[in-house]
Every structure is written in structure tokens, then in C-alpha cells.
Amino acid sequence: MNTLSQAWDWLTTSANWSGEGGVWNRLVEHLFLTVVCLLLSCLVALPVALVLGHLGRGGALAVNISNVGRAVPTFAVLVLLLLSPIGSYGYWPTVIALVLFAVPPLLTNAYVGMRGVDQDVVRAARGMGMTGTQMLLRVELPLAMPLILTGVRIAAVQLVATATIAALAGGGGLGRIITAGFNLASTPQVVAGAVLVAAFALLVEAVFVGAERLAPSWGRRG
Structure with missing residues (x-):
């Protein structure tokens, strides 16, 4: 309990929140790194998953290959990248390691969502004369949006x-x-940092849960 009270004291000390090494600045850096890696991961994984899910071919292989990355610790990938020539390019080793870590859930969920679209709806759209691109964007993508x-x-x-x-x-x-x-050797500061990361993760979770609740209405409009 003494450690927890000291961690609370650290979090409530205004000096720890200001300056270059303060919480606010570190939080902005953390948010920027997360957003950049998430956007890059989406650009890599989602187009592949949507196209393969629409075609219905090659998706299982792509998902299995991407899931191999889950068996490799992100820290191990980061160390290997730091020891390679890429290690001299600032943030890039960290960005690459995190993007590789984020691709599997994006690819898997998007592919499963596309393949889970009711095929009767797809056939009806095709019977109405829709092209493949129209079916992908106007029928399959909106219905797959919750899983994506x-x-x-x-x-x-x-x-x-x-x-x-x-x-x-x-x-x-x-x-x-x-x-x-x-x-x-400050255990309270370590605990305080862990609490900040956990709180930030819960906040991000809450934001996306709210977005997911809106997804069914997008699907109905689509």
C-alpha cells in the first residue's frame, strides 16, 4: 500500500506533468506513435483482407502467414531491427516492429467479416447489375464493418x-x-507509468467500443 500511495503522490505532483519529460509530453508522443503505427497497419492489412475476402481466394493462407507474427515477440523483432542497418533510422525500427504486431488482428477480422457477409445479399446485388467494386464498397464493406x-x-x-x-x-x-x-530505482514511478499506460489503453478501448456501436447503423445504410 505504501508503494501505491507513493505512486499516487507522483501522479498528483504537478511538476511531473510539465516539461519535456512530463506526462503530457510523453502522452502526446505515445499517442502520435500509436496513431502512426495504426494507420500504417491499416494501409497494409485492410486492402489485402478486403480484396481477398471479396474474391474468396487466398485469404486463409494470408491470415495464417500473418498470424505467424504473433508467435514472435515484438521485443525480439525490435532488437533484430536495431541490430540491422535499419537501426540507424530513428523511430523506424520501433514503427516496423509495431506495425508487424498490429497486422494480424486487422487482417484476420477484416477477412472473416468479409467472408461472413450473407451470400444471398451478395447474389441479390450481383443480380441487380452491380459491379465487383460496387458490391465490395456498397454491400460487403458496410456489412463487414463491425468485425473490421x-x-x-x-x-x-x-x-x-x-x-x-x-x-x-x-x-x-x-x-x-x-x-x-x-x-x-523508483518503484512508485514505475507503477505510476504502468497506471498511465493502462488508463490510456482503457480510454482507447472505450472510444472504439463507441464506434463499434455505430457500425450496425452504417451497415444498414449501406
Whole structure:
């Protein structure tokens, strides 16, 4: 309990929230890294999943290959990237490691969502003369949106939690608070940093849960 009270004291000390190493600045860095990695992951995974789900071919292989990445620890990937020539390019090793980590849930959920669309609806759309692109964008994508958003939510929350490894590569984010606590042998600061990461992850989870609740209405309009 003494550690928890000291962690609370650290969190309620205004000096710890201001300045370059303060909580607000680290939170902005963490948010920026999470958003960048999430956008890059979506650009990589979603087009592949949507096209393969629409065609109904090759999706299982792509999902299985992407899921292999889940068996490899993100920290191990980061270390290998840091030891490679890419390691000299600032944030890129961390970004690449996090993108590889976020691709599997995005690809899997989007593909499953596309394949789960009622085929009677697809056949009706085809009978109305819709082209493949029209069926993808106006029928299949809106109906698959709930599962796609679930994948995005899972990836976002995982990125928030895992982006703390950026501090190990000299990057910013809330992980710097935790590593600084270890360097200072300050357990309360380590606990405070962990609480901040957990609270941020819960906030991101709540935002995406709200978006998912709107997804069925998008599907009905589509």
C-alpha cells in the first residue's frame, strides 16, 4: 500500500506533468506513435483482407502467414531491427516492429467479416447489375464493418500497451516514464507509468467500443 500511495503522490505532483519529460509530453508522443503505427497497419492489412475476402481466394493462407507474427515477440523483432542497418533510422525500427504486431488482428477480422457477409445479399446485388467494386464498397464493406472495427480496436489497444518498448530504443512515449523509474530505482514511478499506460489503453478501448456501436447503423445504410 505504501508503494501505491507513493505512486499516487507522483501522479498528483504537478511538476511531473510539465516539461519535456512530463506526462503530457510523453502522452502526446505515445499517442502520435500509436496513431502512426495504426494507420500504417491499416494501409497494409485492410486492402489485402478486403480484396481477398471479396474474391474468396487466398485469404486463409494470408491470415495464417500473418498470424505467424504473433508467435514472435515484438521485443525480439525490435532488437533484430536495431541490430540491422535499419537501426540507424530513428523511430523506424520501433514503427516496423509495431506495425508487424498490429497486422494480424486487422487482417484476420477484416477477412472473416468479409467472408461472413450473407451470400444471398451478395447474389441479390450481383443480380441487380452491380459491379465487383460496387458490391465490395456498397454491400460487403458496410456489412463487414463491425468485425473490421473490432480488429482495429484490438490492434489499437495492443499498440498502446506495446508502444512502451519505444523507450528501449531511445524513443518517446509513456514508456520513458517507466524506464526512468527503473534507472532511478523508483518503484512508485514505475507503477505510476504502468497506471498511465493502462488508463490510456482503457480510454482507447472505450472510444472504439463507441464506434463499434455505430457500425450496425452504417451497415444498414449501406
